[in-house]
Amino acid sequence: MPAHAMDPANGPVVDMLNEIADILEITGSDRFRPLAYRRAARTIEALPKPVSSYIAEGSVSQLAGVGGAISAKVKEFTTAGRVEYLENLRKTIPSGVLEMLKLQDVGPKTAGRLFAELRVTTIDELEKACREHRVRGLKGFGEKTEEKMLQSIEFYRSGGGRFLLSAADGVAAMLVERLGKYAQRISPAGSLRRRRETVGDIDIIASSALPEGIMDAFAAMPEVRNILSKGDTKSSVLLTNGLQADLRVVADESFGAALMYFTGSKDHNVVLRTVSIEKGFRLNEYGLFRREDSSAVAGRSEEEIYGALSMQYIPPELREARGEIEAASANALPALVEEGDVKGDLHCHTDWSDGSSTLEEMAAAAEERGYEYIGITDHSGSEKVANGLSAERMHRQIERIHALNSSGRFRVRVLCGSEVDILPDGRLDYDDDILGRLDYAVGSVHSRFNMEKKEMTERLLTALSNPHLSIFGHPTAREIGRRDAITFDADAVFGAAAENGVLLEVDGSPSRLDLPDALIIEAKKHGCGFVLDSDSHHRTSLADVRYAVGMARRGWLEKKDVGNTLGAAELLKALHA
DNA sequence: GCCGTTTTCGGCCCGACTGTTTTCAGTCG
CATH class of the missing domain: 3.30.210.10 (DNA polymerase, thumb domain)
Known part of the structure; x- marks a missing residue:
């Protein structure tokens, strides 16, 4: 499994530990040692800062599951870029055998035996062995195992992996809707219910006194491509869209x-x-x-x-x-922010830039959601591909919004904002005369994503010191599965945001979800404030704010941490803090 | 390999399902 570390710098360390665990599982006799490496890997994966900073302060071995031996390997890896122990382990097993672990239903024991007894060293060779019916010659392996392996190989090659939360959300709702009539109670579970940014499969839990009925209905759905397993209380299917769904049925108690x-x-x-x-x-x-x-x-x-x-x-x-x-x-859980607490959206695009709804349509949609205000934040001039607003067009949009507000056509108040590019040198993409006319500015990075950490940190610190900047938009600028987060010194940047009263955005656009949870937690420690936005480009996607709320809740945020839970007057004050 | 009001040894979550068995090992979540 590739690392999705909260701090990208930790990805290679996490991979290193997991690779040790993989090899130990295939070759080893001690089944708990690999578990220890995996636990340490999970801990480091969840760290908000590079593990090197924990080494520097001497606190690596205090991390959960990281003891003397593992912290020594982590240190060796960060200084030398390689670990002797792993180099030696690698000599015992070809890398293709490790890759076989990624196949569904192929675990360490199976991969180890395929290698030891059939000299299968790659997925391609495994496919050949299955087709030549050599696998069924092994004790404990049969015809069905060969067929399953071929299916797993096909699924793996078609890129079966994790899906965006938003993609799975709709499917889960469909499943709950469709199966609800067979169940006493039914709910999605798994990482989808925890609102993780991506989900590997959809788990549905149902209660019923007659489990066969719901199981049959589940397996018979037209969206089912094939049935992976079907039992009295638990079934798994592969859906036509590539998602796997698991249904588990229990008694109501x-x-x-x-x-x-x-x-x-x-x-x-x-x-x-x-x-x-x-x-x-x-x-x-x-x-x-x-x-x-x-x-x-x-x-x-x-x-x-x-x-x-x-x-x-x-x-x-x-x-x-x-x-x-x-x-x-200790009765000390935070009272997490809820979607209903959000009084307005502060990051929305219209057809003035790269959105596809009009100003009026966005205002109407905000009103339908019961919002008190909506902030229009089209792109600034540098964003040529997004039809960013020149200074002259920005002035015109401001006039237009003022006119709309005084027309009395909408109860919702339309705020004049802008999503202003943070230029490579940290300046904002509009002059002070425009910035001064706006209700607020959201500053975002849309270019030069690959800057070195030091340079990027300087860039952001310059932007954050600009008195016209109210909100730091999608701070890591990542796109899930497509573009990594930009790298910056989180302590310095969050510290500056807190000091200057710049609110950090949690962007709910399904492929952004930015800030991510671990960084929210980190930023909150620095005393930062936040806003929850949809970054919508169409009137229907204002609802995406729910993904921002999910991420905020994962980041332990309460209503009081979130600026746009305030009424308009208080909010505007907070934006100019 | 890690961990500790069962603490320096002896645990480390545990149940469903499958495919191969004839009582279970491997995988998954």
């Missing part, structure tokens, strides 16, 4: 436990189980049970289970083992 279990995260579940054991319980997908007599304590709802463990209810977005269990036990 276990619905909460199953929902909790399959919502995860895995790490959250592990910690929760540990806490359960400490308190004399056993927790599984059927409920919470007393250990001494196995009597049921809770299971009908998640609230009931957290309650029985003397905790506050933990919203799914927080279930990442980032201290939420400790906070819930």
